Amino acid sequence: MTAVTTARYETRTGGSRQLAGTGALLRLALRRDRVMLPVWVFIVAGLVLAMPGSLEQSYGTAAERADAMRSMNANSSMRALYSPVFGDSIGALSAWRIGVYAAILAAVMSLIIVIRHTRDEEETGRQEMISAAMVGRRAPLTAALLAALVANAAAGLLIAGGLAGQGSGGALALGLGVAGTGMLFATMAAIVAQLTESARLAKGLTSGVLGAAYVLKAAGDAGTEGGKSVLTWISPLGWVQNLRAFAGERWWVLLLIGGAILAQGALAYDLAGRRDVGMSFLPTRPGPAKGKLATAGALAWRLQRGSVLGWTLGFLAAGAVFGGMAEGAADIVGDNRNTRDIIQRMGGQSGLTDAFLSTMVGMLGMIAALYVVASVLRLHGEETSQRAEPVLANAVGRLRWAAGHLVIAFGGALLLMLVGGLGLAVGYGKDLGPILGACLVQVAAIWAIGGLAVLLTGIHPRAAGAAWAVAGVCLAIGWIGPALDLPQAAMNLSPYGHLPKLPGGGMEWAPVVVLLTIAAALVAAGLTGLRRRDMIS
Structure with missing residues (x-):
């Protein structure tokens, strides 16, 4: 049965068939990642939660923090490396110092999870055996995205709870920004997993997009103060910094992150329903007839x-x-x-x-x-x-x-x-x-x-x-x-x-x-x- 025929059959018999077995696959994914996921979550959240204590030692007074804010914003290299500083509180400085890097780690964690439980499973042949049972066409992708959601939600909750003492609104904004960036790259990895035949290539392409996002943000921040550059706004990592956690939060920026997640997720689901297991929309180019x-x-x-x-x-x-x-x-x-x-x-x-x-x-x-x-x-x-x-x-x-x-x-x-x-x-x-x-x-x-x-x-x-x-x-x-x-x-x-x-x-x-x-x-x-x-x- 071809992918198109199967998709039409599933449409006629109900969308629930496409997600059959999702719960079992999610439990399997969480069991397989029972060590990796807690380690990643601890690293992402731990780096953020360790920052306020460090900054309090370095900038103990309001005057020192204000001076640090002025000097950092005046230095284009520091803006490119970390981001502009939007406030002189300990919470704002923590978001400046580690917020974007925590988002990058969440993105890496998410792309690894999604590709591990989608394209990697197909490449090794395990997905074909699993699909022989009562498993819907989109169940593996759904389970992978849910596993990424569990990890990002845990990291976001730890960040929000751990920084609540610095300001509950800013802590929630930073936690949502980090978790949202992770899910944004999870759905991006889900798209790339449909396009490529190799898990290695899928990870490389998604990581390349992440690297390009950082370069765009750095170039925009270096050229313009205050995160106002067009290049900064093109980059998803620029959205995290422009949430301005602990510095007059811009909650509407979360709509950009959420909209990108929904759009990419919808595209990934559409692509998943149009191809056969193990195949891709960008097949690997055949090698030469005679090896070199x-x-x-x-x-x-x-x-x-x-x-x-x-x-x-x-x-x-x-x-x-x-x-x-x-x-x-x-x-x-x-x-x-x-x-x-x-x-x-x-x-x-x-x-x-x-x-x-x-x-x-x-x-x-x-x-x-x-x-x-x-x-x-x-x-x-x-x-x-x-x-x-x-x-x-x-x-x-x-x-x-x-x-x-x-x-x-x-x-x-x-x-x-x-x-x-x-x-x-x-x-x-x-x-x-x-x-x-x-x-x-x-x-x-x-x-x-x-x-x-x-x-x-x-x-x-x-x-x-x-x-x-x-x-x-x-x-x-x-x-x-x-x-x-x-x-x-x-x-x-x-x-x-x-x-x-x-x-x-x-x-x-x-x-x-x-x-x-x-x-x-x-x-x-x-x-x-x-x-x-x-x-x-």
């Missing part, structure tokens, strides 16, 4: 080259932006002693400019850990999708197959830090050598986290996703820990806490060598496990 990839490494590069290129361009741009802000670091901080102390805890006790550069280098290093985890886990994805079996059925051993992906993962992390360092030096206008050296030091911690991902993939592949949690915890410790003045013991839980603060500080080789040794040992143990265990079928 002679090695497993060449195949790995073909699969990951787009990701490497995207990350590389992103690091170059981010480095240039951060470098351009370094010269004005003193102006950004002003006379606020607490903010100066936070930057120095993150970047070392050298001069403020060097401490700022060291902080930016550390941020690039922590973000690069996300790349290395994603690239290593590509091994797990190839295995679970059974694409690895045809490769290993030839004269290709497991170690050689894995080595192709690992070279790209670890070598790509090194490339990212070099490119990021180059961007920093270009933006700053000097000190190329010291900045590149500081970036290279970060590679030891990045590779240690990548080694853990290899270990989990090789020994216990079903727990490989825990590497994301480790990278996220390290990012949270490095980002929020200095602002909360966490004890050194807590900071040392992250491998980045052991690295020397460069540029400006003294070089310490011992922690770098230890981390590289740990990384090598983890990779060796992971490859040994991969060689000995059964492949997932």
Whole structure:
């Protein structure tokens, strides 16, 4: 029965048939994500709820907050990086500092959930078996969107409840803005999942739209104060900041978010009813009749080259932006002693400019850990999708197959830090050598986290996703820990806490060598496990 015939049949027999089995599929999705969803919700809400305490330490008086608001709004780089500041209360500064980034995390969480339970299920063949039972055509999509709604609602409620002390109206606006952005990208991912045949491509395209939204918002904010730029209003992330939580809320902006969610959801449902399971509206282009990839490494590069290129361009741009802000670091901080102390805890006790550069280098290093985890886990994805079996059925051993992906993962992390360092030096206008050296030091911690991902993939592949949690915890410790003045013991839980603060500080080789040794040992143990265990079928 074709998709059109089935759609007409379901229309005649009642729309309820199209949603048959939704409840069971939702329970299955929540059960499968019983670890991932709480972790994501905790990260999204926790980052927001930790911000008021940090800001109270940095800007304890109304005068300090007003001065910070003026200096931030006067700096185009800071407006591009964070957004304009619309109020000088602790709540308004919290929304300024973390609101857009919390919305980005909610968007990433949502697109992962929706694609995981739609296109990924079809790509692995599980959806075809499920659809053989009493399951409606649109039930899988509905269950996926409901799972995303549960996660976003939980994050939004935690944010609204946790910030209610700063002002109930602002807390509700920020919670709804973050949750609404998550659902907006959930419905966008639902559309892309109908258009593409590959879960990887669906995630990449939706992530690309998210990245473009951030670039549009940043460009608009940098060029015009007050969030009035057309570019800012084109971006969904610009809608979150223009809600103006804790600064005279614009509740009507929620109508834009809600309208976009409904329009995208309607389009996704329409597309879902017009195609067969496993098919797409943009089919994959067939390859050449005669293959040109002679090695497993060449195949790995073909699969990951787009990701490497995207990350590389992103690091170059981010480095240039951060470098351009370094010269004005003193102006950004002003006379606020607490903010100066936070930057120095993150970047070392050298001069403020060097401490700022060291902080930016550390941020690039922590973000690069996300790349290395994603690239290593590509091994797990190839295995679970059974694409690895045809490769290993030839004269290709497991170690050689894995080595192709690992070279790209670890070598790509090194490339990212070099490119990021180059961007920093270009933006700053000097000190190329010291900045590149500081970036290279970060590679030891990045590779240690990548080694853990290899270990989990090789020994216990079903727990490989825990590497994301480790990278996220390290990012949270490095980002929020200095602002909360966490004890050194807590900071040392992250491998980045052991690295020397460069540029400006003294070089310490011992922690770098230890981390590289740990990384090598983890990779060796992971490859040994991969060689000995059964492949997932």
